[in-house]
Amino acid sequence: MNPKLTRRRFIKGVIASGAAATTTGMWYAANGQSGPAGAVERLIRINVNGQMRSVDVAPQETLASTLRYKLGLTGTKLGCNRGECGACTVLVDDVATYACSVLTHSMKNGRIETVEGLEAADGTLHPVQQGFVEALSPQCGYCTPGQVMAAVALLRENPNPTREEARHALSGNICRCGSYDSYLDGVMRAVELA
Amino acid sequence: MAYMHIGKDFVPPDVPGKVTGRIKYAEDYTRDGMVYARLLTSPIPHARVLDIDASEALAMDGVYGILTADDVYPDGEPQSTGLKILTNEPTLVGEPILAVAAIDEKTAETAIARINVTFERLPFVLDPLDSLAEGGPNGYPGDNNTFVFRQGFAQEKWSADQVASFRAGNEPTAEPQQTWELGDLNAAFAESEFIYETTFTTAGYPHHSMEPRSALAYWEDGKLYVHGTSQSLTALADDMAGIIGVPKEDLVFINAATGGGFGQRARAGSIPSMAIPAKLSQKINRPVMMRVTREEEFTIGGARQGFQGWIKVGFKPDGVMAACDIYIISDNGGKGGGGDASSAADCIDVLYQPDALRFRGTSIVSNTGHRGAQRGPGQNQIAPIMAPILDKAADALGISRLEIRQINTPRTGDVAGPQQTPFTSAFMPETLRLATEQFGWEGRQSRRRQRNGSKVVGLGIGQGYHNAGRSGMDGIVSMGTDGRLKIHNGVGNLGTYSYASTSRAAAEVLKMPWERCDILNERTDNHLPITSPQDGSNSIFTNTRTCFGAATDMLNKMKEIAATDLGGDPADYDVADERVYRISDESVGYTYAEVAQRAMELGGKFTGEAELPEELAEWTQISVSRLAGTAFLGVYHDPRHAGNPPGFTVTCCEIELDLETGKYEILDMINVADSGTIMHPQGMKNQLVGGAVWGIGLSGYERHLYDPQNGLPASTGYWQSKVPTYLDTPVKIDTGWVDLPDPENPVGARGVGEPAMGSVSAALTAAISDALGGHLFNAAPVTADMIINHLAGTSEDAKPLAQNNFRG
Numbered sequence A: 001m002n003p004k005l006t007r008r009r010f011i012k013g014v015i016a017s018g019a020a021a022t023t024t025g026m027w028y029a030a031n032g033q034s035g036p037a038g039a040v041e042r043l044i045r046i047n048v049n050g051q052m053r054s055v056d057v058a059p060q061e062t063l064a065s066t067l068r069y070k071l072g073l074t075g076t077k078l079g080c081n082r083g084e085c086g087a088c089t090v091l092v093d094d095v096a097t098y099a100c101s102v103l104t105h106s107m108k109n110g111r112i113e114t115v116e117g118l119e120a121a122d123g124t125l126h127p128v129q130q131g132f133v134e135a136l137s138p139q140c141g142y143c144t145p146g147q148v149m150a151a152v153a154l155l156r157e158n159p160n161p162t163r164e165e166a167r168h169a170l171s172g173n174i175c176r177c178g179s180y181d182s183y184l185d186g187v188m189r190a191v192e193l194a
Numbered sequence B: 001m002a003y004m005h006i007g008k009d010f011v012p013p014d015v016p017g018k019v020t021g022r023i024k025y026a027e028d029y030t031r032d033g034m035v036y037a038r039l040l041t042s043p044i045p046h047a048r049v050l051d052i053d054a055s056e057a058l059a060m061d062g063v064y065g066i067l068t069a070d071d072v073y074p075d076g077e078p079q080s081t082g083l084k085i086l087t088n089e090p091t092l093v094g095e096p097i098l099a100v101a102a103i104d105e106k107t108a109e110t111a112i113a114r115i116n117v118t119f120e121r122l123p124f125v126l127d128p129l130d131s132l133a134e135g136g137p138n139g140y141p142g143d144n145n146t147f148v149f150r151q152g153f154a155q156e157k158w159s160a161d162q163v164a165s166f167r168a169g170n171e172p173t174a175e176p177q178q179t180w181e182l183g184d185l186n187a188a189f190a191e192s193e194f195i196y197e198t199t200f201t202t203a204g205y206p207h208h209s210m211e212p213r214s215a216l217a218y219w220e221d222g223k224l225y226v227h228g229t230s231q232s233l234t235a236l237a238d239d240m241a242g243i244i245g246v247p248k249e250d251l252v253f254i255n256a257a258t259g260g261g262f263g264q265r266a267r268a269g270s271i272p273s274m275a276i277p278a279k280l281s282q283k284i285n286r287p288v289m290m291r292v293t294r295e296e297e298f299t300i301g302g303a304r305q306g307f308q309g310w311i312k313v314g315f316k317p318d319g320v321m322a323a324c325d326i327y328i329i330s331d332n333g334g335k336g337g338g339g340d341a342s343s344a345a346d347c348i349d350v351l352y353q354p355d356a357l358r359f360r361g362t363s364i365v366s367n368t369g370h371r372g373a374q375r376g377p378g379q380n381q382i383a384p385i386m387a388p389i390l391d392k393a394a395d396a397l398g399i400s401r402l403e404i405r406q407i408n409t410p411r412t413g414d415v416a417g418p419q420q421t422p423f424t425s426a427f428m429p430e431t432l433r434l435a436t437e438q439f440g441w442e443g444r445q446s447r448r449r450q451r452n453g454s455k456v457v458g459l460g461i462g463q464g465y466h467n468a469g470r471s472g473m474d475g476i477v478s479m480g481t482d483g484r485l486k487i488h489n490g491v492g493n494l495g496t497y498s499y500a501s502t503s504r505a506a507a508e509v510l511k512m513p514w515e516r517c518d519i520l521n522e523r524t525d526n527h528l529p530i531t532s533p534q535d536g537s538n539s540i541f542t543n544t545r546t547c548f549g550a551a552t553d554m555l556n557k558m559k560e561i562a563a564t565d566l567g568g569d570p571a572d573y574d575v576a577d578e579r580v581y582r583i584s585d586e587s588v589g590y591t592y593a594e595v596a597q598r599a600m601e602l603g604g605k606f607t608g609e610a611e612l613p614e615e616l617a618e619w620t621q622i623s624v625s626r627l628a629g630t631a632f633l634g635v636y637h638d639p640r641h642a643g644n645p646p647g648f649t650v651t652c653c654e655i656e657l658d659l660e661t662g663k664y665e666i667l668d669m670i671n672v673a674d675s676g677t678i679m680h681p682q683g684m685k686n687q688l689v690g691g692a693v694w695g696i697g698l699s700g701y702e703r704h705l706y707d708p709q710n711g712l713p714a715s716t717g718y719w720q721s722k723v724p725t726y727l728d729t730p731v732k733i734d735t736g737w738v739d740l741p742d743p744e745n746p747v748g749a750r751g752v753g754e755p756a757m758g759s760v761s762a763a764l765t766a767a768i769s770d771a772l773g774g775h776l777f778n779a780a781p782v783t784a785d786m787i788i789n790h791l792a793g794t795s796e797d798a799k800p801l802a803q804n805n806f807r808g
Helices: A003-016 A063-070 A127-134 A144-157 A163-169 A180-193 B015-020 B105-113 B128-132 B160-167 B185-190 B234-244 B272-284 B294-299 B340-352 B379-397 B401-407 B428-439 B441-447 B498-509 B539-566 B592-602 B618-627 B681-700 B755-771 B784-792
Strands: A042-048 A051-057 A089-092 A095-098 A111-113 B035-041 B047-053 B063-068 B096-102 B116-121 B146-148 B152-154 B178-182 B194-202 B215-220 B223-227 B251-254 B288-290 B307-315 B321-331 B356-364 B455-467 B474-479 B485-488 B517-520 B573-576 B579-582 B585-591 B632-637 B646-658 B664-674 B734-737
Touching: A051 A063, A089 A144, A095 A144, A127 A144, A127 A180, A127 B015, A144 A163, A144 A180, A144 B015, A163 A180, A180 B681, B035 B105, B035 B272, B035 B294, B047 B096, B063 B105, B063 B272, B096 B105, B096 B272, B128 B160, B128 B321, B128 B356, B146 B356, B178 B340, B185 B307, B185 B321, B185 B356, B194 B379, B215 B272, B223 B234, B223 B272, B234 B251, B234 B272, B234 B618, B272 B288, B307 B340, B307 B379, B321 B340, B340 B356, B340 B379, B340 B455, B379 B401, B379 B455, B379 B681, B379 B755, B401 B428, B401 B455, B428 B441, B428 B455, B428 B646, B428 B664, B428 B734, B441 B455, B441 B646, B455 B755, B474 B539, B474 B592, B474 B618, B485 B498, B485 B539, B498 B517, B498 B539, B539 B573, B539 B579, B539 B585, B539 B592, B539 B632, B579 B592, B585 B592, B592 B632, B618 B632, B646 B681, B646 B755, B664 B681, B664 B755, B681 B734, B681 B755
Parallel strands: A042 A111, B035 B288, B223 B251, B321 B356, B485 B517, B664 B734
Antiparallel strands: A042 A051, A089 A095, A089 A111, B035 B096, B047 B116, B063 B096, B146 B152, B178 B356, B194 B307, B215 B223, B215 B288, B307 B321, B455 B646, B474 B485, B474 B632, B573 B579, B579 B585, B646 B664
């Protein structure tokens, strides 16, 4: 590879990380409790885990912020808040979606599912959750809700994936503990349980 | 030995909470009246704060207070840079200068934007060798460029010619800060048939734990409650009390789950930022939540030390490693820390048992991330450097790559390291055999360097090591009149499940059904004993000893009560089915509920009110004093063990490297451990596959990047730092273990978390070298760029031995 390409990539990296240099960056812009001057929160209704929830939402508020800080659904984790790690993965109309990277206002017609919505009323775990328990898929567990939701999306689309297909379907979810092998074991166990 | 619990899989109690999202990490908590802290951090890599004007910010509605370094350190900042939570002399971009608390984060950030900080720019450096050269910039306070343990900041300089010669690939000629030597180096090199000498680099890179280090703190009834993130529980809280300045008995540290540690959250000194909301809360008398962003996690988090090194290794004609001479400049980062270089040399001595070895090392500043322990600090950087050298020697001497490792393998009875410490046991020969047999290593040799279009096959084998056990800690178990066993466990929950698997040693002693056991951990007001920090792969060894000891103390007390009440001698009694019974007549005995009731009636030593071990740590004494009289107690202080309990791994892998792209696919990989008795097979497997992913990152991807003009970090995110994903790792990683007991542990167990990474990095780097016909990059990572540059014969176009920047 031409080394100049590498330099260009490096410079792009520096620009992308500029927020670190100016300390506080864009944190509040994505945070549900605030907004730029003049921004007004509006009461909207969104469908979360089968229930219509009324919530005041700022124009720039992300779905992850709404779920965590306004609806108390803290199972959805924020690992990067920049669309890199997948810890905030939820389902929107059955599609795995980074909740940190979509605005809540765009969700008014969507059917949102979070990890809290998978368990049956009698406490029975979803097959993916049960498969992850039996395979001891999680290590630190912080990425686990996102991995669960990505796997649920896969099995709805393809109830009998190969391990290779599962690997690709979950590849938008980072596990820093490196438990990928055990998550794939868990997905394949879920296929058996479903 | 037939065990009831040990060696069997179980569901650790926190796992259902992890798959349902119910388990809470620090940022998931709220508190009535909670306000929010935000940080003002340094925009420049080395500066002095001349003035802070916060008057406009403090006059804003909704702003509750500010915390500066002058508040925290009224008598001046400590000499040790690593322990500071706020500073007036930042030594890296992103270091916290002050914190503001406000009604919400927007208000806090608006307030910060209205604070005027006047900085004086100071010289900064990103490559330690640039600072080491005479006249080069010095990045630490007081125009210094190194930090000497127990002495403070100092200046270390080589002549410009000495640095240039080192960069050109020659042995450093300057005096090192640190050195140790074993055997007769010159004589050993004289006996060598094959000698390999090279300079090398290994990159620093961040831990990037998934959970940012957010923390919530509040004061209530004179106690400080901190919801934080930590690898360790009691060990970290013990030190955190000192950093915050609160008596140990008044701190409640709450930490049910931690979103990754990897060495950087083991000790309070490596994650002191949790003290910021604690101090702010004290100042403004409100609960304070400090949420931390991914970028802040990078800048106030940590990183592995990078190496700029020179090594010379000699082998005798029969393949025995005769001598190793190694000189390492360690990148100490902007805040000091790390003893990786000496550990790297120690690892060479352990794994290859050379007749003679000399280590020389010097640690130098760069104004980059805080360096400290990261999974196998030292042992794992050197693993990918050594493996290809062994292969080159094997090829040169006409022996196989497996044989050269078998010839030099550590065995039980061997010694290693500067103190020539004997192993407690060492089953590396068995591990090499098991890994190569399960992988079919010999059968695959015919595929070495086979071409398939633009792709070529490479095979690699590698070994990993880390010391894997400590001692001298405490254990507590308790039992109420319901007869349930409560295991008070101070081990942190960082995802290894060692808090649970070590607890099973206590259940084993009392032959207690697992469903009748409760693990008390998660928060320090569960009356927890002191533990060693959960780093250095030690937890399994260290805390099976304490849990086993505390349960044995309870077992002995049960027998004593039964003998006193029911006749006979304590030795006449045994336990089973939750009963202590007379061996000669099983109908004579007490249920556990009854014996606990008797213990409560008797009091004294049975309930922790008398005859406690004298050596208990202060933290444990506080816990026992609070439990005393409330339950039947088993209390134990663990004496020191003798020797080095090692954790060993062996990895074999086969890759297919594309000569047109420099990319490779790992076709097969096995990671096999010698970790003593296996406590928890699924947990063991997780350490082996997790370590494998980390080893893949070390070998191929992860590295710091900084803008050389302004010192800005460019790898603050996952994509830029290049943490491996599902697609960078094999679709299946095989695992195995030899499962032979260590004599210094009551159940034979040792740890393994760190070696599991080193052996993978060694094997993968060796496989890359193999696929390229034996070319050695002498570097970690070996990126696709570097492979393509090598194949194209083009210059890497970077300063030799560069740190914190691209090599290729």
